[in-house]
Amino acid sequence: MSAAPEELYYTAAHVWLQLEDDHHARVGITDFAQSQLGDVVFVELPEVTSVVSTGEEVSLVESVKTASDIPTPVSGVITVVNEALRTTPELINSSPYDKGWIFKIRISNKGELSDLLGAGDYLESCVD
Numbered sequence: 001m002s003a004a005p006e007e008l009y010y011t012a013a014h015v016w017l018q019l020e021d022d023h024h025a026r027v028g029i030t031d032f033a034q035s036q037l038g039d040v041v042f043v044e045l046p047e048v049t050s051v052v053s054t055g056e057e058v059s060l061v062e063s064v065k066t067a068s069d070i071p072t073p074v075s076g077v078i079t080v081v082n083e084a085l086r087t088t089p090e091l092i093n094s095s096p097y098d099k100g101w102i103f104k105i106r107i108s109n110k111g112e113l114s115d116l117l118g119a120g121d122y123l124e125s126c127v128d
Contacts, residue, residue, distance in 0.1 A: 003031045005097055009073065009113060010122035016097065017073045017116065020104070024079065028101040029061060029070060029092060032126050037063040040092045045081040046103050052078060054112055059102050061092060070102060074112045080104040 004010065009017040014033035018026045034040065044060035052058050052072045059070035081103045084091060092100035107113075117125065 003097070004119040004123050006119045008097070008119065009116035010119065011071070011073045011116060012122075012125055013071050014126075015070060015073050017113075018097075018101075019113075023107050023110070024104060025074070025107060026101045026104050027073060028096055029068075030122070031096045033068070034093050034096045034100070037061060037068060038065040039063055040089045043085040043089045043092065043102065045083075045085065046078045048078055048081060050078045052076065052105070054115075061089075061102075072105065073116055074105065074107050074109070076105040076108045078103050079106050 007018065010030065014030045016028055016030050020026060040061055040063050042062040046058040050058065053075045054073065055071045057069040058072045058078065061068050061070055082101050084099065085102065
């Protein structure tokens with residue numbers, strides 16, 4: 001079974017969110033998602049300063065098997081992207097929760113966090 005750190009929030013679309021403080025978070029794809037994709041060969045990063053809404057596709061991850069659009073789990077403003085993914089996209093495979101994060105976001109509505117899944121509920125959704 002794939003890992004799902006307890007301290008993170010998750011979406012049914014296999015995206016994780018980690019709060020950095022009250023209004024900022026890191027976002028990436030889960031271990032389950034990267035294992036389903038296979039070897040990641042390219043990541044299209046979102047534009048810094050983009051204003052995004054929950055569920056909006058903001059990034060694209062391409063693997064040897066397929067391409068997958070990555071929706072943002074919350075509304076806000078993209079503040080930073082993981083530049084390392086431009087030259088080393090396989091960080092998503094080797095370190096999905098640490099070095100393989102995709103972007104950081106300034107959250108505009110913290111209430112949206114209540115719509116996200118905890119680790120246990122997320123892992124249950126992976127086996128359905």
